[in-house]
Amino acid sequence: MKFLPNLFPSSRQAPTVTTWRFWGLLGLLGLILLSRLWLLSTGGALSFPDEDRYLESIKAAHLLLTGDLELAALHLANTQGRPSDALLRLPVALAQVAWQHFGGPPPETPASLLLPQLMNYMVLLGNTLLLCKLGRSWLSSSAALLAGLVYAALGNSNIYLRHVLPYDLALLILLGTLVLLTQPYRPIGNVRRIGLLTGLLAWGVVAVYPGYYFAPLLIGSVLLMQLPRASWHRGLFWMLSGASLLILTLELITRYGHISYLRSLQTLGPSIIQGDFAEGFTFTGRYLWEIEGTLGVLLLLLALPGIAVLVRSGVQNRKLLPLALAPLGLWLLHACLVYFGHKFVFYGRILHFFIPFLVLHAVTALTALPPMLRRLGQGVLVGLALWGFVRFISQYERLAYPRDVLARLGVSAQDQLTYLNEHGLAHAWDYSAPPAGKLVNSGGRSLLLINFTYPYPLSPDRCVSVPAQAAPLLFSGPHFLTFPAYGFEGFTPPERHFLRSCPFQCRVYQK
Numbered sequence: 001m002k003f004l005p006n007l008f009p010s011s012r013q014a015p016t017v018t019t020w021r022f023w024g025l026l027g028l029l030g031l032i033l034l035s036r037l038w039l040l041s042t043g044g045a046l047s048f049p050d051e052d053r054y055l056e057s058i059k060a061a062h063l064l065l066t067g068d069l070e071l072a073a074l075h076l077a078n079t080q081g082r083p084s085d086a087l088l089r090l091p092v093a094l095a096q097v098a099w100q101h102f103g104g105p106p107p108e109t110p111a112s113l114l115l116p117q118l119m120n121y122m123v124l125l126g127n128t129l130l131l132c133k134l135g136r137s138w139l140s141s142s143a144a145l146l147a148g149l150v151y152a153a154l155g156n157s158n159i160y161l162r163h164v165l166p167y168d169l170a171l172l173i174l175l176g177t178l179v180l181l182t183q184p185y186r187p188i189g190n191v192r193r194i195g196l197l198t199g200l201l202a203w204g205v206v207a208v209y210p211g212y213y214f215a216p217l218l219i220g221s222v223l224l225m226q227l228p229r230a231s232w233h234r235g236l237f238w239m240l241s242g243a244s245l246l247i248l249t250l251e252l253i254t255r256y257g258h259i260s261y262l263r264s265l266q267t268l269g270p271s272i273i274q275g276d277f278a279e280g281f282t283f284t285g286r287y288l289w290e291i292e293g294t295l296g297v298l299l300l301l302l303a304l305p306g307i308a309v310l311v312r313s314g315v316q317n318r319k320l321l322p323l324a325l326a327p328l329g330l331w332l333l334h335a336c337l338v339y340f341g342h343k344f345v346f347y348g349r350i351l352h353f354f355i356p357f358l359v360l361h362a363v364t365a366l367t368a369l370p371p372m373l374r375r376l377g378q379g380v381l382v383g384l385a386l387w388g389f390v391r392f393i394s395q396y397e398r399l400a401y402p403r404d405v406l407a408r409l410g411v412s413a414q415d416q417l418t419y420l421n422e423h424g425l426a427h428a429w430d431y432s433a434p435p436a437g438k439l440v441n442s443g444g445r446s447l448l449l450i451n452f453t454y455p456y457p458l459s460p461d462r463c464v465s466v467p468a469q470a471a472p473l474l475f476s477g478p479h480f481l482t483f484p485a486y487g488f489e490g491f492t493p494p495e496r497h498f499l500r501s502c503p504f505q506c507r508v509y510q511k
Helices: 003-007 016-041 051-066 069-075 083-101 110-135 141-154 167-182 191-208 215-227 229-256 261-266 283-292 294-312 318-341 348-368 371-396 402-408 485-489 492-500
Strands: 417-421 446-450 471-476 504-509
Touching: 016 371, 051 069, 051 083, 069 083, 069 141, 069 229, 083 167, 083 229, 083 318, 110 141, 110 348, 110 402, 167 191, 167 215, 167 294, 167 318, 167 348, 191 215, 191 229, 191 402, 215 229, 215 318, 229 261, 229 492, 261 371, 283 294, 283 318, 283 348, 283 485, 294 318, 294 348, 294 371, 318 348, 348 371, 348 485, 348 504, 402 471, 402 504, 485 492
Parallel strands: 417 446
Antiparallel strands: 446 504, 471 504
């Protein structure tokens, strides 16, 4: 991909205000991207129930190294309609298993889980670069870089960095496909070839994360705008053929493991209604205000004018029309299905799909302003983005993830653990210590663990805390679900308020 020549200004140009602005934005973006590495220091992997699917990749890696292909296929298929995510993460899982074989820690330990977290970092880096590249199809170099900086600084863009979840990987495929289809120097050429590739990649997004079921509609609309109207039927035929080819391949792999990929897609319904159907149209505004603050509201206010500017540009360049209108239409589709159909709910992870387009539309709106106002608006966006990122990391790095706390305290199988949850929370899923890589303590301690649980189901009708104990306090820190952005992942508004307002601290006492 010709990324660097298309984005960076020529070194032969004399330095100008625009050039210095570009390099300043690039430096700030670099600082944000490097700061993300520090965010991995607290751990966090395997904290959500959905992350347990990654353990299937680890089990498959063990079996592949022993030559048991059939049982390995079973574990790759046992991922609730996400076999492509398991396949794409398999090389990292193999590296973890190989590291253990040569004396390293078990793959489920925080030390080993740094490898899939580093994969997340590379995926997030790729998403930022692809967003800049996509914006460069109609924006200047500085404006495209501004979009990348704002996107990289958002809390929604960073919240999944610590977790082995498929959302960013699916977004990487989506953005890569859109870049492939929209570059002005890359003609479509052979309709059959581009249709097959587009269909394969479009369904690849869904096969990584089924929640982005609308991705093929966006990608298909972009493909059609590249083709003469007389070739639309051929483009659609070959796109459907490409998607069918991937579906058939995944079905064969999962059938080899005695699980049907297509049947697993039919069982996803109960897993996507844990939230509030009444938030179909209000979720986005509420999320952007509560999580992104003033920057989120500003992006939302600029989005519609940016869409209008992009539509006017699409009169001369048809390929821009889907990037202007399709994301808004797909958001309305999902909102209607939530509010009227009660088939889905909105999560932060679903909104994650629309955030890149929200940023691009907002930055596009600024390009229609007079030069002085445009520079002022861009400066305000940069300032708000940097302030929001600093605020995000200051809160994010203090969070306590129960598995990682137990690992740092050297909790072993010999320790006697007593779990106690505040506010009358049930013990539906209490965290246990990860397997020990090396013996940290002699064991035999008696520990009281308070709030070492995933609080679901949550009953936000009482706020009664466990009083401080007379025993020595070994650890105290805010449970990770007290972080506001996590509350938008399957909790209702009253439950989110409960998590933020009631003291919900992870504490460890030695009895």
